[in-house]
Every structure is written in structure tokens, then in C-alpha cells.
Amino acid sequence: MTTRSKTTAAALAATGLLLAACGSGSGQAGTPSFEGRGPITYVAGKDTTGTVQPMLDRWNKAHPKEKVTFIQLPTDADAQRQQMIQNAETKSDAYTVLSLDAVWTSEFAAHRWIDRLPEERFPLEKMLKPVVETSRYRGDLYAVPGSSDGGMLYYRTDLLKKAGVSEPPATWAALKSACAKVKKLPEAKNMSCYAGQFQKYEGLTVNFAEAVHSAGGQVTDASGRPNVDTPQARKGLDFLTGSFKDGTIPEQAVTYQEEDGRQAFQAGKLIFLRNWPYVYSLAQKSAIKGKFAVAPLPGLDGPGSSSLGGHNMAVSSSAENKATALDFIKFMTSEENTRTLLRDASAAPPYASLYDDRALVEKYPYLPVLKESILRAVPRPRVVQYGDVTSAVQQEAYAALTGEKSSAQALKDLQKTLRKAVAR
């Protein structure tokens, strides 16, 4: 490997040529040339909704010489990342187009596992800005948004109305006072107020970042440096720890992942729930059908900001037939196909226009709220060592939530660990 990178460097210096095709990528030397046409593969997590294959069939019909094969990885995001890394580390050409979780972009770009993409080839200006940001590394485009996701506040319309609360809460204080009013109702006697995802896993990083951002703080600044030991961040974390202490969040919520919270909400145990859009259609089929609605996440002084989810498409740097890959990404991330993904798999599209489409809004009444949520969203830390950063966040936030440490101490320790992790 050493000799190869040496020769690469020598060749670069001597001739100034872009050695994009040699597999290891040329990094700082500009956009690689996307050459070669022929069969490619599309690699993503298991498609449980059955929407992807029909899309590929349409592409294959139109491009008989550039057939795309669908490689389905496990549903578990960690397992997907691991397999993609293995493929990249062995410089295999088995994977061409990768569907990356939005938080992996920096890591994959920094390792040169994926190629820098030509921006002018994609209609990025039509997409929501925070979503496009998740596909950049150091200002350069390394992926194209295929779908997005934002957190929303689910709430019980029937109970709020009965308690005389006319509007969903926009601030944490309003949320607590609405709860106090609802709790006075006889039917809400055994209910808890609010829950999110607080088990020690990626969901906690999402919820912690939301609390910090919604209070005006930040986890890492624009250039990726940790900046979490601030009074604002502390107010955010204090909202969570305080809510656990005063019972706003039920004690068992510290074990909740997405599904636990959804089940509790559907079983009528929660008045408010922070969750992703996928919950909407499932809750419509449950006992609380027609009794709930969504609102943007509340914050300290006004509406809060969500963390972003979603998937971006990138080209594996060790792949072949990259010209086809680029066309295929364009096809998959087209407005038409993301509309299909929204319709059949309820994946949030990256395009702004789809959120205002009347037919779609009629079918998915949460779309306007979701758009607002995404527009106000802040991505999770965009750092190369995301794995270390997220485990540090989980470690310290969890210690604060379970009362093992004070918020101040947890944030101080987190700042220290993050600084070490990012410097690595």
C-alpha cells in the first residue's frame, strides 16, 4: 500500500494528472473523472417495503447494457456500515452505488471510500438546504440526498382539547403546563407526559443533540470542533434530566427506543411523544386513530430543532463503471422516484416542492410539519470519527439521565472526551 500511494503521489507531482481511476482516489486533486459504462450494483439496507426493485426494473429496461443489481444488506445500520467498510478496505469493486446513512458521509469521505461528486450534475438547489448539507464534507459534495427524516412531536388532540389547551406547545415550559392541565382529567390519571428515545444507543445521540440545539447550544461547531460545555447546552440537557426527575418523562423511558415509545403512545400511556414520521401511519391503525396530531418539536424559547435522519447516495471509490453510477444516482434521487418512495415507503423526500403537493399532503397530513422540522433541523456532529463521538455522547448523556452525574459534570466530561476523539 505504501509503495502504491508513493507512486500515486509521484505521478501526481510529475504530471499533474488526475489518477481518479486508480482506485485509491485522488482526494484533494479535484473531482475524479467518472468513466466507464456497464453493469453496476446498488447497495442498501433490506428493502422491507418492496419499492426499490420495481424502480431498478424501470432503469434496467431503459438501460439494457447498464444493468443494476440490488445488493440488500441487513436492516441494522451498524451491520450495513460494517459491510460497506469491509468492501472499501479490501478495495473490492463489488459495490458501486452506496446508500449511506446521513451521518456517515464525513467518515466515508475522509477515508476516500467514496468519490467526490460533480455538483453541477444534480438539482441540489431544489432540495432542502439542511438535507444537502448532510452530504458534504469540508464543503465538497460526496453524496446526493435520497431521503431525509426529521423528528416531530406527536400529541393527543382529544386530551389537549378537553383540558382546554388549544395549540400544541412550542416551548418546553408550554409542554409541561399543558401536561399539568391534561393530568387533571380523570382519563389521564395514569398517563405520563412525554418521552423520546433515551436508551443508550444512537437514538440517545439524536435526542441529546435535539435538546442541546433546541436550547441554542451546539455539540460541534461548523468546523467540527466540539463546543458542548456551554450554558446553552446545559439548559438543553437540564430539560431532559429535570423532566426525568419531576416525572414529566416516565422513569422507564430510559430504556425506550423508537418502538417502545410508539407502543406506549399507542397504548394511551403518553400525552406527548418525540418520534419519526414512520409512526404516523402505524398510529393511524391503532386505538388512538384520529385522536392525535403532529407539531414541530418544542424548544427552550420557541420551536426547537430536530436532528436529521435520511440516506444519501454515494459512489464507492473502488468501483467500476462510474459514469453509469452517476447517471443511476441521478435517476434514483430524481423528484419522480423520491415521490414514489414517499408514496410507497413513506420516506421523507429531499425535494421542497413535494412537501407542498396537495395530493400528497392529503394522504400524509404530517408533511407540512415535517418540512418545517427539516428546515429547522441541525445535523448530528459531522465528524470523521462519528463512531467515537456518538459513543461519547451516549456515555455522558446517559450518565446524566440516570442521575449518575450532574448535567454540568457530564457536559464537561463530554467536551473533554470529544476533544480527544476528534484530535485522533
Added chain:
Amino acid sequence: MTEIPPEADARPAVQRPVERGRATAGAGRLAALLVSPALLVLTIVVLYPTLMALKESLYGPKGLDPETGFISATEPFVGLRNYAEIFGEAGARFWNAFWNTTFFTVVTVGLETVIGVAMALIMHQAFRGRALVRAGILVPWAVPTAISGLLWRWVFNSDGVANALLGRQILWTTEGFHAKVAVIVAEVWKTAPFIGLLVLAGLQMIPKEVYEAARMDGAGPARRFWHITLPLVKPALLVAVLFRCMDALRMFDLPYILVGAQKHSVETLSMLTQNEASNVRFGPASAYAVILFLYVFLIALAFVRLLGTDLVGGAGAAGGRRRGGLFRRREATA
């Protein structure tokens, strides 16, 4: 493996003119021929990966170039630093994982042995519906660990069966000693039948006459158990315990699925290794894997040498078992 160079042995033997020598040479050549595929496979699947892991453990993680924002293409050679760091500041997580692994092994194997022997004694009794009881006891062993992890996560859920039975809310899957208890319960449930099965096989080898004679001599059930059953079933039991120890030392999926990754109260050495590797630090990950390998190897060696576990089984259960195991193993492979 190294002490048996089959070809080297066989060739000079062929040239010996003595007839008897030729016969042994022929047998030796045949033996070498028959064994060599196995040796080849072992070299590929065991020796090569072990040596690669050893080599990899001498390299550090790739660094990030702050100028370009790219990770360097090569891993720096750091010698034994990955091992040395275990004793430094970064060692806290390693030692936590090490003690968790040891704790789980000692406690679960201890409980499994007691419960497994009890199960075997029950299965060995003649009573109506014995086949059903045997099948019932063996079901947990048949369930894949990952599935039983999911199953027990459901049991230990905040609204789960465990809390309903106990009548109070324990958040099992959070950090703390209760998380360890959850793992131990699930692990013992799953693997006690394995010990039960092996011990049952041992029990069925004991002739009935021994018990009859003991009863004639006036030995009660407790005495019969201590002085007849246990010593006679010991070879089978020791093999079972050894297998369980080696299995428990590399425990990964049960705590990972039941309680979760990154949980310090249940993180084992395997989980730590996996975590390092998934963060693209293959050097430290290999170092942890090598240490785990040595740990398992030492435990296995201790079993064979101190307790005289008969790994190959069969001949000579009585006498000279102390070192017999090892020697017989060599004979068997040669």
C-alpha cells in the same frame, strides 16, 4: 501441529531395507496422506488468521491529516504500544471488559454446572413422560443465542414478564448490576441444558451394579451421589465445563442484544474488540483479540494439565489421566 512433520518422517523410513520398517513406513505415509488435508485446512483457517491478527496488532490506527481532511492510506507501525496502552490511561475500558468476561464465566459456568447436573439426574430417572421432560429441558439449547437474546429482552422489558412477576419496576436493560443479572439468567437458561446433556451421557455409562452394591452397604442417596455418581461422571462433566468456559469467555451476542452495545456493566472482551474494529481501529482490535485468544488458551491448558480433562475421550479413564489427555491427543493426530 509443528511437532509432526509427516513427510520428513516418512521419507527416510521408506529407504530402510528391513521389511518391518517398510510396513510401518507405508502406514506412516498413509497416515500422513490422510492427515495432511486436515492439517492444510487447520493452517488456513486457524494458523494464518492467528498470525495475521498478531501482525495487525502491532499497527496503530490511521491518522487524519488536518490539512487535507483525509485519512492517511497506511497504518503506522507502533510495535507493542497497543498492548502497553492496556496498562495506561486507555486501559480502564479494557480491564472493565476483562473483569466482566471473567465474572460472567465464573458465575454462569458455576450455576450451569449445578443446574445442569440436577437436570441430568432428573432426566436419568425412569418415570412416565421422561422423553417429554428431556425434550423440554433441551429446548433452550436449540434456540440460537441471538434469538434467545431478543426473547429475554422482551422478558426484561420495563413492562415485561420479569417485572410483572417481581411486582416492581427494575429497569433491567439500563447500566448496573441488574443488567449483569439479566445476562446471567439468560445465559444459564440457555446453556445449562448443554451440561445436562453431556452429564446425562456420562450417567448412562455407570453400571447399575455399582449402585446396588452401595445400597447393600447401606449408603444413602447423598453418599451415593458424592462417592459414586460424581467421581464416575467427572470426565464427562469436566469436558462439559471446559467447553462452557471457552464459550463463556468469548460471550458476545447475548449481552450485545439483550442489554445493548456500549453498556459498560456488561461489555465483554469480544464486544470491546468488535467495537474497536467497527471504529476502523484494527490494530487495537487485534491486540484485544490476541489477548482474549491467550486467555482462552491458558484456561484450556489449565483444564487439561491440572484437572486432567480427557479431550479425546475413550480409552483409559482410570489412572495416568493427569497428563494422559495431552499425550493421547498427540497420538491421535500423529
